[in-house]
Amino acid sequence: MAEENKKSDNSIYKYLECIGFGCICSLGVILLIFSIGHYVVMAAHLPFKAVEPLVTFAGAAGGFSAGFISSALYRKKGMLNGFICGIVIYAVMLISNLSYGNSVTIMAVFKFLLVAISSVLGGIAAVNKKKKRKIY
Numbered sequence: 001m002a003e004e005n006k007k008s009d010n011s012i013y014k015y016l017e018c019i020g021f022g023c024i025c026s027l028g029v030i031l032l033i034f035s036i037g038h039y040v041v042m043a044a045h046l047p048f049k050a051v052e053p054l055v056t057f058a059g060a061a062g063g064f065s066a067g068f069i070s071s072a073l074y075r076k077k078g079m080l081n082g083f084i085c086g087i088v089i090y091a092v093m094l095i096s097n098l099s100y101g102n103s104v105t106i107m108a109v110f111k112f113l114l115v116a117i118s119s120v121l122g123g124i125a126a127v128n129k130k131k132k133r134k135i136y
Helices: 002-044 048-074 078-099 106-128
Strands: none
Touching: 002 048, 002 078, 048 078, 048 106, 078 106
């Protein structure tokens, strides 16, 4: 009985570890996209309104990478992994947005749906991908 509890505790920790690692890696992807986007916006002298699509794209790409990485590590429950990662990534984006004094608008709901759907798709893609075969 004690071994069953220990096994389920390890499973929960592994699950949370996979989700945490996926979210941290996706924040790196978002940061990379922001860095490239910042360079393009500054070099081309684009208006500030050009940043909004960049933020939306970065959120979607970060959500996809979070769902993909966490589900690839855990190798099951791709939709659930992706959805939880999407919620975490969106929460970070929302807190960042609210810290600048912005309010929650209908665009924020759209971004949540986009991040959630892309992270779920990333989770499904990771679970369904074929494993590499070693060639000897």
